[in-house]
Amino acid sequence: MTTHDLASLVHLRRARDLIDREYARPLDVPTMARHALMSPAHFSRQFRAAYGETPYSYLMTRRIERAMALLRAGVSVTDACMAVGCTSLGSFSSRFTELLGETPSAYRAREHHAVTSMPPCVAKLHTRPTRNAPTRNAPSRFREARREPAA
Structure with missing residues (x-):
């Protein structure tokens, strides 16, 4: 794993922690992507690659x-x-x-x-x-x- 990959995982984890903590708030992909310091499309692709489901699917599963x-x-x-x-x-x-x-x-x-x-x-x-x-x-x-x- 490169340092870029590790940095990307750190940012994805930040967004995942946001979902786990603020699941009852209205959250959308652009808001989650901002916490991961990524564009919404790139964030969605990276999140799915890292966690096996889309950010919205992860949010609904937590809910x-x-x-x-x-x-x-x-x-x-x-x-x-x-x-x-x-x-x-x-x-x-x-x-x-x-x-x-x-x-x-x-x-x-x-x-x-x-x-x-x-x-x-x-x-x-x-x-x-x-x-x-x-x-x-x-x-x-x-x-x-x-x-x-x-x-």
């Missing part, structure tokens, strides 16, 4: 992660949506369902005894939503592709 904790605590879906900085309940619910495979209201209604008995740092690690992980309730594309036609 969903924080909303999960609120929902486990019994906060309503609408209040959790607004508390994490989402302005559209529909977009929030769609992204939540996409990441977790269940709706926010179903997640809130489900028991979370195992998570509440864990230390918060462990619970955060095990409940963190990931974009590319298979969801629990989503059908497997591979399984669907292998189905044989009805005779």
Whole structure:
């Protein structure tokens, strides 16, 4: 790694820290790019190369992660949506369902005894939503592709 690459990672980390810290604020890519001292297009490319997802996708994943904790605590879906900085309940619910495979209201209604008995740092690690992980309730594309036609 060159010194230029390391400097770029330092700037990207600064923007990622901004997202982690200010997730509930209205953040857009140009604002994040300014914190990384990069143009918005260059920042988006570099962020995706370094972290495997776009800056906006990372922001929404962090928001969903924080909303999960609120929902486990019994906060309503609408209040959790607004508390994490989402302005559209529909977009929030769609992204939540996409990441977790269940709706926010179903997640809130489900028991979370195992998570509440864990230390918060462990619970955060095990409940963190990931974009590319298979969801629990989503059908497997591979399984669907292998189905044989009805005779």
